[in-house]
Amino acid sequence: xxxxxxxxxxxxxxxDPEVIAQYAGFEAMECFGIVGMAAVSxxxxxxxxxxxxxxxxxxxxxxxxxxxxxxxxxxxxxxVSVITVADNLRHNVKYKVEEYTGLTVERINxxxxxxxxxx
Numbered sequence: 071x072x073x074x075x076x077x078x079x080x081x082x083x084x085x086d087p088e089v090i091a092q093y094a095g096f097e098a099m100e101c102f103g104i105v106g107m108a109a110v111s112x113x114x115x116x117x118x119x120x121x122x123x124x125x126x127x128x129x130x131x132x133x134x135x136x137x138x139x140x141x142x143x144x145x146x147x148x149x150v151s152v153i154t155v156a157d158n159l160r161h162n163v164k165y166k167v168e169e170y171t172g173l174t175v176e177r178i179n180x181x182x183x184x185x186x187x188x189x
Contacts, residue, residue, distance in 0.1 A: 075136065076172055085171055087131040094140055095125035097166045103155035108143040108183035137176040138167065145184040156180040 076083045098104055107128025130141040140163065146155050164175045 083172075085173070087133055088126060090133075090138065090140075090167065090171060091126040091129040091131045093170055094131070094142075094163050094167050095129050097163050098129075098142055098144065098159050099125065101155065101159045101162055103147050103150040104159060105145045105147050105186045105188065108145050108181075133173075137174050138171070139177045139179075140167070140175065141179045141181065143181045143183050145186050146182055148185050148187045152182055156182070 075085075095107055099106065107125050109124070109127050128143045132139040132141075142159065142163075144159070146152055159180055160178045164178060167173075167175050
């Protein structure tokens with residue numbers, strides 16, 4: 071797995087994609103309209119809501135030339151605008167992850183895997 075790497079005058083900084091996925095997942099969960107991350111079972115096509123401890127399973131992080139590509143598999147709240155929620159997620163996560171890692175977020179793909187009614 072390719073890791074994010076930066077060279078500073080004091081030495082190298084290496085960031086594991088799992089760390090980036092965890093941080094991005096927690097930031098995504100703070101976005102309005104996001105109920106949670108989704109795990110899709112390739113075997114039977116079922117989608118399930120992940121618990122906060124498993125948030126990284128709903129996110130794919132790819133690092134290429136110190137640029138990040140993020141894929142989010144999410145479940146959104148019923149009755150919200152999916153486009154607005156996805157745009158909000160993209161903007162918030164891009165800003166926060168770039169600030170956190172110092173790497174450029176090149177692309178964020180949002181896959182809405184389900185809708186859930188919030189009590």
